[in-house]
Amino acid sequence: MLETLRANLLSPIPLAFALGVLTRVLRSEFVLPKDLYTSISIYLLFALGLKGGAELAHASIAAVAAPAGVTILLGILTPLSAYAVMRWVGRFSTADSAGMAAHYGSVSAVTFIAAQQFTVRVGHPSEGYMPTLLTLLESPGIHVALLLGALQRDAAHDQGIRALRGVLHEVFTGRTMILLVGGLCVGYLMGESGWTAVAPFFDAPFKGALMLFLLEMGIVAGARLGDLRKVGPFLIAYGIVVPLIHGTLGAVLGHLAGLSVGGATVLGSMAASASYIAAPPAVRLTLPEANPTLSLTAALAITFPFNLLFGIPFYYRIALAMS
Amino acid sequence: MQTHPLTVVTVIAEPVLEHRLTSELRALGATGFTVVEGHGEGSQGRHAGEIPGENVRIETIVTDAVADRIVTRFAEAYFDDFAMVVYTTRAHVVRGAKYVGT
Secondary structure (H helix, E strand, C coil): CHHHHHHHHCCHHHHHHHHHHHHHHCCCCCCCCHHHHHHHHHHHHHHHHHHHHHHHCCCCHHHHHHHHHHHHHHHHHHHHHHHHHHHHHCCCCHHHHHHHHHHHHCCCHHHHHHHHHHHHHCCCCCCCCHHHHHHHHHCHHHHHHHHHHHHHCCCCCHHHHHHHHHHHHHHHCCHHHHHHHHHHHHHHHHHHHHHHHHHHHHCCCHHHHHHHHHHHHHHHHHHCCCHHHHHHHHHHHHHHHHHHHHHHHHHHHHHHCCCCHHHHHHHHHHHHCCCCCCHHHHHHHHCCCCCHHHHHHHHHHHHHHHHHHHHHHHHHHHHHHHC | CCEEEEEEEEEEECHHHHHHHHHHHHHHCCCCCEEEEEECCCCCCCCCCCCCCEEEEEEEEECHHHHHHHHHHHHHHHCCCCCEEEEEEEEEEECHHHHCCC
16 A cells, blocks of 8 residues: 555656645745636546547447446435535534535546546556546536535525526536537547547647646645635545545445446546535535535645545555455 | 716626626616626635636626616625625716617
8 A cells, every 4th residue: 555655646646736735835926827727627628528438439338337327326425425424423504514515426527537547557547438437427416415405495495496407507518517528429429540630639748738737736725725724623534534435435336337446446536536616616606605615625625635645546455455 | 078977886706606697787777797807805705616816897887777776686685695896986978878778
């Protein structure tokens, strides 16, 4: 385990992230220009979709069916457990618990990519169709959690439900979903030959672009370190324990559904991750009384670095032990 | 030069609210608006999104009656839960008839 951890810590993604955090700790003014950050995220998501789609063209429906089934199951289970721990162990309000559940029920695409890269490095590459599973896990968690919030609230009158419908439409048609699902379809249709033609742009520079993105993620997470004092010890523990539970569940279910060691590792990492791009605006609009500092700090400053540095190798170990 | 006395309503809000607010402005009788992105900090310090500290400033030129409706509606619907600033200023607008609506 120690050897895996060391190899992981000294790989490009955690190092770029650490540099980003360090710039914040040093109180440097440096940030990536917002448009570049947005452009890189578009590039990464579209590349991920295209490659996944081209690989999906090789996979049989039978092979994908069981992993897809457990992914949707995870999308329903993880927001419920995230809600339960917040509400009944942490004794937070309904809105705060549902807000947190939307973040932890959804998925972080960057954590997914990091896990995918990790499995390649340790010699157990995950299945090529994994980005398909990523799209399946993106929105159910947010839907379940926001619905939970709306149903539990006293103010769940007609207007609230109408607003919820609008926001859920936005989640479905957000940047991540359009680029990932659109990329998957385009990749699937253009197949291997189409992918080979665009690979010099979408494949070779991918890891370099990812490093730049992680640098900015480190800066954003670093800026939230000060909020750790505000959120208190319960949420810090929450940001570590909940991913461990979800990650273990994901790796075990992935294994049972027939995924390889790499595939189960990536599914575990997906289940363990918390969304910080799709979930925050959706929660802000539907559950405005939920405090965004709680969920964003837990997702970005605790869970994201935890998974990047320790979580992914841990889920890999679980997947390896079962094989 | 002929001008019309009208009211400029300025709303500074979290970017996540932009589309909701602009469609409310239309529904409340504004004939148009301008949105500018910026950044800053307020007393609530609560923002959602991957980059903290961002704001949008939405400006619309309207009649006094519409300005009243906008201010009342926004105060009622958003002040409790969102970081938001709303203020009005008097303006003398060239081609003011454009803003009166039908």
